[in-house]
Amino acid sequence: MWYNGLLDLPVWQLILVALALTHVTIVSVTLYLHRHSAHNSLDLNPVLSHFFRFWLWLTTSIVTKEWTAIHRKHHAMCETENDPHSPVVKGLKKVLTEGSELYAEAATPETLERYGQRTPQDWVERNVYTRHRTWGITLMAVIDLLLFGVNGIWIWAVQMMWSPVWAAGVINGIGHYFGYRNFECADNARNIVPWGILVGGEELHNNHHTYPNSSKLSRRWYEIDIGWGYIRLFQLFGLAKPKGYRPIAHRVPGKLAVDVETVQAIANNRFDIMRQYRKRVLEPVLRQQKQVVEKDIKPVYSRARKLLFRETSLIKPHDQKHLDSLLDNNAVLRQIYDKSQELQELWRRRGLKSNEKMQALVEWCREAEDSGIRYLEEFAAHLKSYALRPA
Template sequence: MDNFLTFLAGGLLQYSWWQIIIVTLVLTHITILGVTIFLHRSQTHRGLDLHPAVMHFFRFWLWLTTGMVTKEWVAIHRKHHAKCEREGDPHSPVIYGIGKVFFQGAELYRQEAANAETLKRYGHGTPDDWLEQHVYARHSVLGVFIMLGLDLAMFGVLGLTVWAVQMAWIPFWAAGVVNGIGHWWGYRNYATPDTSTNVIPWGLIIGGEELHNNHHAHGTSAKFSTKWWEFDVGWGYIRILSALHLATIRRVAPKIRLEPATAAVSIQTLDGVILHRYEILARYTDLVKKAASEELAKLKPLRAREEVNRRWASLKRVRRLISRADDSQLE
């Protein structure tokens, strides 16, 4: 009886509470890596190719910890890019509102996963072997219950808490934070034709997915950080896999290169403008905002004059439209 109670209290490992927290964070981190490296950067956007052993590890791990089907995830995300912020976008805060996407993002995912047309049109090129057909896709729920049994065996009754955290990790961080906050709040490096933002510049918790605006600007890039002060932990793991010959990097975001002005415009220049259009627009926007702010500073002491006041009001509207700045910043 004592042995049974001991097992219930701590499972096979008999870890302390802080050890269980560390293990839980490691397990959820591996799940995040499976989503960002395998599902997102490799399967969806083909930014890198993974060694079959690595690819199957992630498939198996995501089956255990999320129950997500590769084809469904890939199709839904590709549709998001194809119809971003427009009718048909599976999880846009612009369409559904930030509250619904943040708190019910997983439900929006399940609704779209049931759309056969979405899977047929956007789910091509994903694994379709015997395991996918007969295990991972057919019995997608089985994996998470196996994980529940493993957690209970390893940690005792606390394993139920570990399992609950694992099950909530992707719905919260990916469906809620990335799909919701990543289109609602943050900073933008690129003037993409959507509301995507970089939530924070250091992509640690969500494997680099925090840099969502960078990703929307360079969708097929295997690397999400583009500024020297940004950090993409997922890219770090990809570099390690590449060094071990377990991954082949296909694409990364090109870096803009400025050359001295010339009288003639070459084809190479036009290609560069098209390739870097989002960054060029962002830089131009910054220049306009700076010019507007400087002009407002000059006009501020002269606002008593009617003509100057009208110009002040016009510049304020321009500045507000460009930067979405609060009026108080201009007073």
Template sequence: MIKLISTLALAYGASFFFISKTIGVNGFFGDLIAAHPFIILSIYALVVAHVTITAMSLSFHRYHTHKGVIINKWVDMPMQVWLWMVTSLSKVDWVSVHIWHHAHSDQEKDPHSPLQKGLVHALFLGVFDYTRAKSWPEVMKIKKTIPTNKLEKFMFNNSFTGPIILTGLMMVMFGPLWGGLVSILNFLVSPIFAIGGVNALAHWWGYRNHVTTDNSRNLGFLLPLNFIICGELDHNNHHAHMRSCSFRHRWFEFDIGFFYLKMLNKFKLAELKNVYSPATLKEEFSQKFAELIEKDHRFKKRCEELAAELNLNYQDLKLKIEAYWRGEKVKLEKSVRVFMREVRRTYMANQRLKLSYAHA
């Protein structure tokens, strides 16, 4: 490590001297940053964070790990190269660790669970756990199953070559001082927003649409942050339906990543394979609420009483209720709507308490 740091310091010193003596201490565009450093660097940090996490979400996550979408290679490979240059990450490493994370989510073997390691550790030191997890024997076995082309193999075998190339370009564009600072901002994107942000915050706090075996949560209501990290904060939705390339399951949720995929699909640059939507969630809730009415004798009896009061068959009333829950335009009396709210409250309480009904 000391030898590596010494080599990098020597290379930086030589680059500083060469660039400052040729194109100037501020490179081609460094004067702009020097004039407005806080504004320009803040804008740059937000833009590069969104571009980088979007590439990670669409390529590494939704395509190569979960196969919810197939992205054209002329779109996918530039995203992979960008990720390699900005973060040093390769498809092989990222996908293998993420598969392992899902297999052991919030359990002892999860490399970045705030329940196991604490929120502060997962948030700020998760990158070191990720780095260690890449060399675990079990993760190494997963790596062998991941298909790669020649360029992907090169990026996997030369992980730090990408950031070195990008740092050189940044120094030429903005000069040694500002270029070095911009390169640090580049390299911090993944630890802060992806490894730390998503895996720490979205496994700690938020609401849940689905019952899962882990503590995944939705934080999409933090809209500016969720936009920057490409919709990844609706994490409970993702853990419940991993193969879906859309993380938006309710009408008020927003997944900018799925919007990008729909645009790519429109231009035949991506093929959507699996999409879980708000309509799918309504259908799922409709079935679960109907099951709850059948299994809870109080609700079944009340539903039969309502049907009698309205001169309806019990099954017909239940079908109308299911249609209403699916979002169809069905007119229901106030007494039925009150009953439905009670069923929903009970269902959500059962979810929180992890209660279920024994089969008859």
């Protein structure tokens, strides 16, 4: 006779229990390891923080310092040879199937020393969670067997594979390979789906790489970050304090002049600004030029649209040839494309003083207003209305 455990439940209830247990693990990863430890975008009450540490020890054997250091290095070296888990460099298959192994390989003393600062170093962390990392998952196996009997074997197996498959594999792999982009950040990060539920909101990977210090990962009205929902819930009980989730810049009705604050505001909100440039200038002008584009140049409209909006550092050489050909054959598209690059150059240039940046933006707006392109003229007025949001 098989031992049925202290909780003799039907199969459908056991499945729900397994999903609930793995969901706690995902919440622990996204709130504690990712938003709190790696990016410092979320303050957690010590009691809640330690619960997450303990749960991750039971279900993943993850060491906070190692995970934090590797993730910070990923952001610092994204899509380069030094990126610990870039599918662009290492290949999608390797990241999907060997995500945990890549983490283990990347946890070198040099990486931990450089990127592992400000992580827990108390007695429990040193002598239990780090020194005896495998004790936790062993204890979890015993607990599952006691509670669920023979069914505890597959429940434990699901718990052990959940984080490596979903977090290490899917987010680090698919999240840099397939999906949609709200913002043209300088790496290949993508939002897998707009509903961040299965992986706690981490599905919104492009949003995160664009604003890594924000505790809220959703950016569009239709996007769901379930991790943000938990943060708000914990905040009600004084257990969490989110940081960096409010836009730094806002628009002031009636503001018609460029000043130093305008420059600071659009620099701090630059990815949203360029997204608005795409919707307010590039897209309507391209629609006007659609027949010309499809007649004079291949690729046709849909591909031209993609290349015009793409972050320049991510355009492949053969696509760059298509883009150059498109712009050489259309003076209007060339003008609005060049203006978008000039605008981005304002915050890429290092060493310019605030007044120099302000004068450069004034000149950009003047040229846009004199361009004879209505959409550019209107966007110049749109830029002038920006200011810093009061603290």
